[in-house]
Amino acid sequence: MTYSEIEWRAMGRAKELALLGPRGINPQVGAVVLSPTGEVLSEGWHRGAGNPHAEIEALSHLSPADAHGATMVVTLEPCNHTGRTGPCAVALLEAGVSRVVYAVADPAERSSGGAERLRSHGVNVESGVRADEVTEMLDSWLTVVRLGRPFVTVKWAQSLDGRAAANDGTSKWITGPDARADVHRRRAAADAIVVGTGTVLADDPALTARLADGRLAESQPLPVVIGNRPVPRDAVLRKHPRGVLEARTQNLHQVLDDLRERGVQSVFVEGGPTLASAFVSAGLADRVLTYVAPVLLGGEKTAIGDIGVSTMAEARRLTLTGIERLGDDLLLITEPARISSDERTD
Template sequence: MAVNAAERSAMDRALQLATRGPRGANPQVGAVILSPDGTVLAEGWHQGAGTPHAEVDALSKLAPGDARGATAVVTLEPCNHTGRTGPCAVALIEAGVARVVYALDDPGAESGGGAERLRAAGVDVDSGEQADAAHALIDGWLTAQRLGRPHITVKWAQSLDGRAAAADGSSQWITGPAARADVHHRRAEADAIVVGTGTVLADDPALTARDGDALLSHQPVPVVIGSRPTPTDAAVHRHPHSPLFYDTHDLHAVTADLHARGIQRVFVEGGPTLASAFIQAGLADRVLAYIAPVLLGGDKLALGDIGVASIDHARRLTIDEWVPLGPDLLAVARPAAPTDPQNQNEGAA
């Protein structure tokens, strides 16, 4: 049975409803229940871990029997497992829903399979409606599900000769205003911003995402890694979110804990030591290198030891984009796949 105009309109609405839910350990999902003639009977969305899923939230607004013969339009395949809440597929079946239209398959090994369960119960199921829009909405959650940890961006600014600071340690500002504004908008796309204690003690950063002096609407949670204590009057304590502190150098343990907290996207901005540690640990899914047309010389390198003993072990990258930012240039890159031509060893030019 083809998706009709009322169901397409309901999917538009379900996607809007999904955005009301928080980004976190669970995906943002919206649902609309339609009568057989296409009238909207109820709406719902997932409001966070431990709360009813979108389908159940919508069904809860109907009297018993009101959903019999109805169509449920959902942005994600109804789940098929019991966690903090019961399976949504079962709830729809028990409510008498006759048809389900959803956008994306649930990728979970345990939670997936709801469509099959619905069909086995005689419910008509149609999938893939506005899948691209639904994917864009929960891309961070899907990536975290695939990786088993947050997606990690490692950012640094450098001179043309690869330095992060002058010989005396001064580094403000290597790049210009356009590059710095770009950094702040990319911070706002992340769920957490990570620095080391060295950066906190040396620069006392606010770790906020700003447009000029104004805070942007979304703020990443500040994360500080390292054993040295952070002063009680440090700017990070005035952040809109309470900072997280990790007295460890085990980055895998840190990212595992962030994942458990529902953090989907991490922005690493902690200076050469921390950036190098994340790259050496294989915890860099994307690199943002802001390159300024300035020469500094000296030994204040933008990256330190990343475990490359010879050119054969070089960490090859695939450039996704070169972005001009005033006089500066941003390289947006990711680790090259083993089969990527850029990952093949090349002789000296």
């Protein structure tokens, strides 16, 4: 990898610019144009779907003479496809840019290939500059591209013996205040929070993310209710600051496809045993958060129901990626186990 200290610093600035853009169906991208002597000529960032990409935005502030022979420093590989805007790789060639430095390759099949196109036309291209930092910034979007849908976290709270409620249906509160505060922090970090109509009718939840003092967090997830029954007009959820999205279907793939089109990158499933089981059974749980309280309830109200496992050979194996103590409770963070080729039986 060959790049200058000036280009390394410019990539740091491009990352800062990228964060000015909105999170959504398109990635956050920032760009800095440098003169042949390393002077910053212009800057740009992507301002959302339908707007010019970061590279085009940066070029728009330059005269043709200044752009010719310049270096484009950009957080994501210039795109190579025509969507609402034209290919950035072509725009850079037409502007006469002589060098392109980017951090992360575009993983999307329809838009990748910009670097190869630029190189084939004689542009000096350098990749991987501050790649770890930019990858972390783009983590949600990169995951959505890889999965083809939003990243799904399924959460439940349970007693030590695996119950989500007492036999009379009461469940407030299985876990203590530290665990509940952790849930609210994670809600605030998600783009959408998903429950079933059964939970709405039984518990009348607010589904807001709140601070320790009860005030609403600055960032609120979009509440999504899955099921054929409507949310009552007088439900507390109707007062949510983001409104409420009612998904009148049992098709979870369809729900996630719709959420992706709305720019949702992360989904927090908090809808009770029925919905949690449905996501796990469908293979749509990318992370499972299990809050375990040192309390015994017994009875039939298990934290998770039928997930299509009838024998140990069909057990859904998870990998434990983290354990956190939250007051008297434990949080177990797990993800689907990756089966190596020598463990497969098919």
